[in-house]
Amino acid sequence: MTALLDVEKVTVSFDGFRALDELTLSLAPGELRCIVGPNGAGKTTLMDVITGKTRPDSGRVHFAGRDVTRMSEHEIVALGIGRKFQRPTVFPNHTVFENLELNIRGSKGVFRMLLARLSAEERGAIDKTLELTGLTDFSDQLAGLLSHGQKQWLEIGMLLVQRPKMLLVDEPVAGMTQQEIERTEEILASLAGEHTVVVVEHDMDFVRSIASTVTVLHEGRVLAEGSMSEVQNDPRVIEVYLGA
Secondary structure (H helix, E strand, C coil): CCCCEEEEEEEEEECCEEEEEEEEEEECCCCEEEEECCCCCCHHHHHHHHCCCCCCCEEEEEECCEECCCCCHHHHHHHCEEEECCCCCCCCCCEHHHHHHHHHCCCCCHHHHHHCCCCHHHHHHHHHHHHHHCCHHHCCCEHHHCCHHHHHHHHHHHHHCCCCCEEEEECCCCCCCHHHHHHHHHHHHHHECCEEEEEECCCHHHHHHHCCEEEEEECCEEEEEECHHHHHCCHHHHHHHHCC
Protein backbone atom coordinates (compact mmCIF):
# COMPACT_ATOMS: atom_id res chain seq x y z
CA MET A 1 0.00 0.00 0.00
CA THR A 2 1.28 3.47 -0.88
CA ALA A 3 2.03 5.56 2.21
CA LEU A 4 -0.02 8.67 2.88
CA LEU A 5 2.84 10.30 4.79
CA ASP A 6 6.57 9.73 4.36
CA VAL A 7 9.07 11.51 6.58
CA GLU A 8 12.51 10.80 5.12
CA LYS A 9 15.71 11.37 7.12
CA VAL A 10 14.53 14.67 8.59
CA THR A 11 16.97 16.61 10.76
CA VAL A 12 16.10 19.73 12.75
CA SER A 13 18.58 21.59 14.96
CA PHE A 14 17.99 24.44 17.40
CA ASP A 15 21.16 26.26 18.57
CA GLY A 16 23.23 23.14 18.06
CA PHE A 17 20.71 20.77 19.66
CA ARG A 18 19.34 18.12 17.30
CA ALA A 19 15.61 17.92 18.00
CA LEU A 20 15.23 15.47 15.09
CA ASP A 21 18.16 13.36 13.90
CA GLU A 22 17.62 11.85 10.44
CA LEU A 23 14.17 10.69 11.53
CA THR A 24 12.26 8.45 9.14
CA LEU A 25 8.56 7.61 9.55
CA SER A 26 5.84 6.25 7.27
CA LEU A 27 2.06 6.21 7.76
CA ALA A 28 -0.53 4.32 5.71
CA PRO A 29 -3.93 5.73 4.69
CA GLY A 30 -6.54 5.13 7.40
CA GLU A 31 -3.99 4.17 10.04
CA LEU A 32 -4.22 5.12 13.72
CA ARG A 33 -0.67 5.60 15.01
CA CYS A 34 0.40 6.60 18.51
CA ILE A 35 3.71 8.41 19.00
CA VAL A 36 5.25 8.29 22.46
CA GLY A 37 8.57 9.06 24.10
CA PRO A 38 10.19 10.99 26.93
CA ASN A 39 10.17 14.78 27.07
CA GLY A 40 12.58 16.16 24.50
CA ALA A 41 12.31 13.10 22.28
CA GLY A 42 11.21 15.19 19.29
CA LYS A 43 7.45 14.55 19.23
CA THR A 44 6.35 18.18 18.99
CA THR A 45 9.10 19.06 16.52
CA LEU A 46 7.99 16.20 14.30
CA MET A 47 4.41 17.54 14.31
CA ASP A 48 5.76 21.03 13.56
CA VAL A 49 7.70 19.73 10.55
CA ILE A 50 4.73 17.78 9.17
CA THR A 51 2.46 20.84 9.40
CA GLY A 52 4.98 23.32 7.99
CA LYS A 53 5.53 25.25 11.22
CA THR A 54 9.20 24.24 11.26
CA ARG A 55 11.40 23.78 8.21
CA PRO A 56 13.87 20.88 8.45
CA ASP A 57 17.60 21.41 7.98
CA SER A 58 17.67 18.33 5.77
CA GLY A 59 15.38 15.53 4.69
CA ARG A 60 11.97 15.47 3.03
CA VAL A 61 8.30 15.17 3.93
CA HIS A 62 5.85 13.77 1.36
CA PHE A 63 2.09 13.79 1.91
CA ALA A 64 -0.47 12.30 -0.46
CA GLY A 65 2.18 12.10 -3.18
CA ARG A 66 3.29 15.73 -2.78
CA ASP A 67 6.57 17.09 -1.46
CA VAL A 68 5.39 19.40 1.34
CA THR A 69 8.82 20.09 2.88
CA ARG A 70 8.88 23.76 1.87
CA MET A 71 5.15 24.43 1.78
CA SER A 72 3.51 26.97 4.09
CA GLU A 73 1.25 25.92 6.98
CA HIS A 74 -1.78 27.20 5.05
CA GLU A 75 -0.90 25.17 1.95
CA ILE A 76 -0.44 22.00 4.02
CA VAL A 77 -3.81 22.48 5.72
CA ALA A 78 -5.39 22.85 2.28
CA LEU A 79 -3.86 19.51 1.25
CA GLY A 80 -5.67 17.79 4.12
CA ILE A 81 -3.63 17.83 7.33
CA GLY A 82 -5.44 19.01 10.46
CA ARG A 83 -3.73 19.54 13.81
CA LYS A 84 -5.25 19.67 17.26
CA PHE A 85 -3.07 21.05 20.02
CA GLN A 86 -3.19 19.94 23.65
CA ARG A 87 -5.11 23.00 24.85
CA PRO A 88 -8.46 23.40 23.07
CA THR A 89 -8.90 26.61 21.07
CA VAL A 90 -12.63 26.89 20.51
CA PHE A 91 -14.56 30.15 20.06
CA PRO A 92 -16.07 30.45 23.58
CA ASN A 93 -18.68 33.10 22.75
CA HIS A 94 -20.14 31.14 19.83
CA THR A 95 -22.35 28.08 20.09
CA VAL A 96 -21.08 24.59 19.41
CA PHE A 97 -22.93 24.62 16.08
CA GLU A 98 -21.44 28.00 15.12
CA ASN A 99 -17.91 26.75 15.93
CA LEU A 100 -18.41 23.94 13.44
CA GLU A 101 -20.05 26.24 10.92
CA LEU A 102 -17.14 28.70 11.06
CA ASN A 103 -14.70 25.90 10.29
CA ILE A 104 -16.67 24.20 7.51
CA ARG A 105 -16.77 27.40 5.48
CA GLY A 106 -13.15 28.48 5.71
CA SER A 107 -11.95 32.09 5.81
CA LYS A 108 -14.91 33.98 4.38
CA GLY A 109 -15.47 36.33 7.30
CA VAL A 110 -17.37 35.56 10.49
CA PHE A 111 -20.49 37.68 9.91
CA ARG A 112 -20.87 36.66 6.28
CA MET A 113 -20.65 33.00 7.26
CA LEU A 114 -23.13 33.22 10.12
CA LEU A 115 -25.67 35.09 7.99
CA ALA A 116 -25.40 32.85 4.92
CA ARG A 117 -27.49 29.72 4.61
CA LEU A 118 -25.79 26.36 4.95
CA SER A 119 -26.07 23.98 2.04
CA ALA A 120 -27.71 20.61 2.67
CA GLU A 121 -24.29 18.97 2.37
CA GLU A 122 -22.72 21.35 4.91
CA ARG A 123 -25.61 20.88 7.32
CA GLY A 124 -25.33 17.12 6.97
CA ALA A 125 -21.59 17.23 7.68
CA ILE A 126 -22.15 19.28 10.83
CA ASP A 127 -24.94 16.99 12.06
CA LYS A 128 -22.74 13.93 11.45
CA THR A 129 -19.87 15.55 13.35
CA LEU A 130 -22.12 16.51 16.28
CA GLU A 131 -23.27 12.90 16.53
CA LEU A 132 -19.77 11.47 16.27
CA THR A 133 -18.41 13.77 19.00
CA GLY A 134 -21.42 13.29 21.27
CA LEU A 135 -22.32 16.99 21.14
CA THR A 136 -25.71 16.88 19.41
CA ASP A 137 -27.56 17.86 22.61
CA PHE A 138 -25.13 20.74 23.16
CA SER A 139 -25.44 22.22 19.67
CA ASP A 140 -26.96 25.51 20.87
CA GLN A 141 -24.77 25.88 23.97
CA LEU A 142 -21.93 28.39 24.10
CA ALA A 143 -18.64 26.58 23.62
CA GLY A 144 -17.16 28.39 26.61
CA LEU A 145 -19.60 26.58 28.89
CA LEU A 146 -18.57 23.09 27.81
CA SER A 147 -16.54 20.79 30.05
CA HIS A 148 -12.85 20.35 29.29
CA GLY A 149 -13.50 17.02 27.58
CA GLN A 150 -16.33 18.41 25.49
CA LYS A 151 -14.13 21.28 24.32
CA GLN A 152 -11.55 18.72 23.18
CA TRP A 153 -14.23 16.83 21.24
CA LEU A 154 -15.52 20.05 19.70
CA GLU A 155 -12.05 20.95 18.49
CA ILE A 156 -11.69 17.50 16.93
CA GLY A 157 -15.06 18.17 15.26
CA MET A 158 -13.84 21.56 14.04
CA LEU A 159 -11.07 19.75 12.20
CA LEU A 160 -13.33 16.99 10.90
CA VAL A 161 -15.75 19.33 9.12
CA GLN A 162 -12.78 20.47 7.02
CA ARG A 163 -12.54 16.86 5.76
CA PRO A 164 -8.83 16.28 6.42
CA LYS A 165 -7.04 13.19 5.17
CA MET A 166 -4.91 13.15 8.32
CA LEU A 167 -5.38 14.43 11.87
CA LEU A 168 -2.53 15.12 14.28
CA VAL A 169 -3.83 15.06 17.86
CA ASP A 170 -1.63 16.21 20.75
CA GLU A 171 -2.28 14.71 24.21
CA PRO A 172 -6.07 14.50 23.77
CA VAL A 173 -6.87 13.03 27.21
CA ALA A 174 -4.75 15.29 29.44
CA GLY A 175 -6.94 16.57 32.28
CA MET A 176 -9.95 14.40 31.38
CA THR A 177 -12.12 12.33 33.66
CA GLN A 178 -12.11 8.55 33.15
CA GLN A 179 -15.51 8.73 31.46
CA GLU A 180 -14.25 11.43 29.09
CA ILE A 181 -11.13 9.37 28.34
CA GLU A 182 -13.27 6.38 27.37
CA ARG A 183 -15.42 8.55 25.10
CA THR A 184 -12.29 9.99 23.46
CA GLU A 185 -11.06 6.44 22.81
CA GLU A 186 -14.32 5.74 20.97
CA ILE A 187 -14.12 8.95 18.92
CA LEU A 188 -10.53 8.48 17.75
CA ALA A 189 -11.01 4.78 17.04
CA SER A 190 -14.07 5.58 14.91
CA LEU A 191 -12.03 8.00 12.76
CA ALA A 192 -9.41 5.45 11.73
CA GLY A 193 -10.08 4.03 8.30
CA GLU A 194 -11.71 7.15 6.91
CA HIS A 195 -8.86 9.31 8.21
CA THR A 196 -5.25 8.71 9.16
CA VAL A 197 -4.94 9.63 12.83
CA VAL A 198 -1.69 10.40 14.66
CA VAL A 199 -1.93 10.66 18.44
CA VAL A 200 0.89 12.02 20.60
CA GLU A 201 0.20 10.93 24.16
CA HIS A 202 1.88 10.25 27.52
CA ASP A 203 -0.98 8.23 29.03
CA MET A 204 0.17 4.69 28.28
CA ASP A 205 -3.14 3.12 29.34
CA PHE A 206 -4.87 5.28 26.73
CA VAL A 207 -2.27 4.39 24.09
CA ARG A 208 -2.75 0.70 24.90
CA SER A 209 -6.50 1.03 24.42
CA ILE A 210 -6.42 2.53 20.91
CA ALA A 211 -3.12 1.86 19.16
CA SER A 212 -2.40 -0.93 16.73
CA THR A 213 1.03 0.54 16.01
CA VAL A 214 3.16 2.60 18.40
CA THR A 215 6.24 4.61 17.46
CA VAL A 216 8.67 5.41 20.28
CA LEU A 217 10.93 8.43 19.77
CA HIS A 218 14.15 9.07 21.67
CA GLU A 219 16.68 11.83 21.05
CA GLY A 220 15.10 12.73 17.72
CA ARG A 221 15.10 9.23 16.26
CA VAL A 222 12.72 6.29 16.08
CA LEU A 223 13.83 4.04 18.93
CA ALA A 224 11.23 1.32 18.38
CA GLU A 225 8.06 0.68 16.41
CA GLY A 226 5.44 -2.05 16.53
CA SER A 227 2.47 -3.23 18.55
CA MET A 228 2.03 -2.04 22.13
CA SER A 229 3.16 -5.39 23.48
CA GLU A 230 6.26 -5.34 21.27
CA VAL A 231 7.40 -1.87 22.33
CA GLN A 232 6.52 -2.49 25.99
CA ASN A 233 8.86 -5.48 26.01
CA ASP A 234 11.67 -3.83 24.08
CA PRO A 235 14.66 -3.49 26.46
CA ARG A 236 15.64 -0.14 24.92
CA VAL A 237 12.15 1.31 25.48
CA ILE A 238 12.07 0.04 29.05
CA GLU A 239 15.43 1.64 29.74
CA VAL A 240 14.80 5.12 28.31
CA TYR A 241 11.05 5.56 28.72
CA LEU A 242 8.94 3.01 30.56
CA GLY A 243 11.36 2.29 33.42
CA ALA A 244 12.25 -1.06 34.89
